[in-house]
Each structure stands twice: as structure tokens, then as C-alpha cells.
Amino acid sequence: MKHGIYRKILINREAGKKMFAVLIDPEKSYGRNFASVVAALKVASPDFILIGGSHQVRSIDSMIAILKEEVTSDIILFPGDADQFSPHADAMLYLNLISGRNPEYLIGQHVKSARMVFESGIEVISTAYILIDGGKVSAVEYMSNTRPIPRDKEEIVLSTAIAGELMGMRLTYLEAGSGAAIPVPASMISYISERTQLPLVVGGGITSLNDLNNAFDAGADIVVVGNILEQNTDRIVEYVKWVHQYNDKNNDDRYGQNGTDRTK
Ligand code: 1GP
Numbered sequence: 001m002k003h004g005i006y007r008k009i010l011i012n013r014e015a016g017k018k019m020f021a022v023l024i025d026p027e028k029s030y031g032r033n034f035a036s037v038v039a040a041l042k043v044a045s046p047d048f049i050l051i052g053g054s055h056q057v058r059s060i061d062s063m064i065a066i067l068k069e070e071v072t073s074d075i076i077l078f079p080g081d082a083d084q085f086s087p088h089a090d091a092m093l094y095l096n097l098i099s100g101r102n103p104e105y106l107i108g109q110h111v112k113s114a115r116m117v118f119e120s121g122i123e124v125i126s127t128a129y130i131l132i133d134g135g136k137v138s139a140v141e142y143m144s145n146t147r148p149i150p151r152d153k154e155e156i157v158l159s160t161a162i163a164g165e166l167m168g169m170r171l172t173y174l175e176a177g178s179g180a181a182i183p184v185p186a187s188m189i190s191y192i193s194e195r196t197q198l199p200l201v202v203g204g205g206i207t208s209l210n211d212l213n214n215a216f217d218a219g220a221d222i223v224v225v226g227n228i229l230e231q232n233t234d235r236i237v238e239y240v241k242w243v244h245q246y247n248d249k250n251n252d253d254r255y256g257q258n259g260t261d262r263t264k
Helices: 004-014 031-043 061-070 108-120 141-142 154-166 186-195 211-220 227-231 236-257
Strands: 021-024 048-051 074-077 091-097 121-132 170-177 200-203 222-225
Touching: 004 074, 004 091, 004 121, 021 031, 021 200, 021 236, 031 061, 031 227, 061 170, 091 170, 091 211, 108 200, 121 141, 121 154, 121 186, 141 227, 154 170, 170 186, 170 236, 186 200, 186 211, 211 236, 222 227, 227 236
Parallel strands: 021 048, 021 222, 048 074, 074 091, 091 121, 121 170, 170 200, 200 222
Antiparallel strands: none
């Protein structure tokens, strides 16, 4: 089994470098829209491109082939179910929807695709996927038939995240749902990041650089943005550049001019 992308996540995290992922949902991004997403990604490549959604309507093989040809970002599958697999991606988030109580998304879909995934040799990153109420019914909630954790129940989120760690998962993903009315609260991100060990991914309902800043400042290691960038593909470049500036500034604050790590 490969480990390159997960190792990169750990190395970046250790160095204090925040990572940015653009989510492409094949249900929404195809044809002309996909072409303009690719054009933007060629100008400014995020660390990762996630591909997937709750409701897949077309094969993603050709999409991945184009991205691999044109863009330098790592391509990671973000599957909504067992059918959303392609052996051509660089890695796959192996999502365990542990906020829910639907066995299909805890083990059922995994069994269906296990042989295919294993035999492909793709890098698999087990992910504790935790759905948080994002202010409206999300596609994940509807399609998985599970309920999100209420926004004010930090203790339940924490216990869920710790359970994921104890089960051997390697990423924790706090998800407000694509197109959420409100993103995961910064207070919840910091509460979880301060009390858990795994790299923390946050996504859903992030619609401004201010939201992105808040998620990073609160302790997210990777932030995922989809909708707003699919709707305004020009903003992909703006967001990627902003993350570089955020990291440069943090690096200066952390190491100063003489290169000593001030956080140690
Ligand atoms: C990834 O579902 C999110 O976690 C993406 O959400 O489409 O709202 O950015 P948006």
C-alpha cells in the first residue's frame, strides 16, 4: 500500500504548513465549467484536488486523466459510495461516516468495493468523517440517511473524533455538507484540534477568505472548498494564492529572521 500523500500531509503539518483542497463534484462540474476549473487550476495549483460527491452521475476516469495531464496537484477520491471509484487517482479518502448510525456507510459500501480498491494499489487514507449541522439538510445527510451532530454538541463531536482515532483512522474530517448555510464553527474546530492527534480536515459552506482564515486559525490542517469555486472559477487562483500568503506569513511569525522555531 502506498503512503506518499499521507506522509506529505504529516510533513506539512509538522512544518506548520496549512493545506488547501479544491473539491470537484462531477455532478456539477463538467463540460465548459470543468474546462474553466482546469484552466484556473493550471494557473494556481492547490495541494489537493478532491473528486466526488454524494450523487455521482458520470464516470470520473476521463476527468482524472485530464487533471493528471494538466495540473500538478494530487488527485484524491472523495467518494459518496462504492461505485465512485477510479484506480487512476493518486489516493482515496476511505470515508467512515462515524457521526452516523447507518451500517451502509460504516462498513457496507466498504465491503462492496474492498477487492477493487485493494487490487488497484491506490493509496488509501482511512478518514473519520463527521457530519456537523451546517444550517440546512445536506446531500450527505439525505443520501446517507444519517443525522448530523448538532452544532452546539462539541463534546459529542470530540467523543466521535476520539473514537475514530482509537479505531485507527488517520484523518479526522469535520464536514458541514457541501453548500452548507454555515461552516463548521471555528470554536468547534479549535476544540477538536486541541484535544485530538490526527490531521484535521474541515469543509462545507466555506464561501470567503475570511471563513478560510478562521478555519486555519482555529486549527484545521486542510480546508476543502467546492461550491463557491465551482461557481466562480476565477476565485480558485485567488484562494490558492491567499493560502500561500497565509503560510508565508505564518512561517515568518514562527521562524523570524534568524530561522529559530519560536513555537518550541
Ligand atoms: C467538502 O463538502 C465540502 O467538505 C465542500 O463544501 O461545496 O460547500 O465548499 P462546499
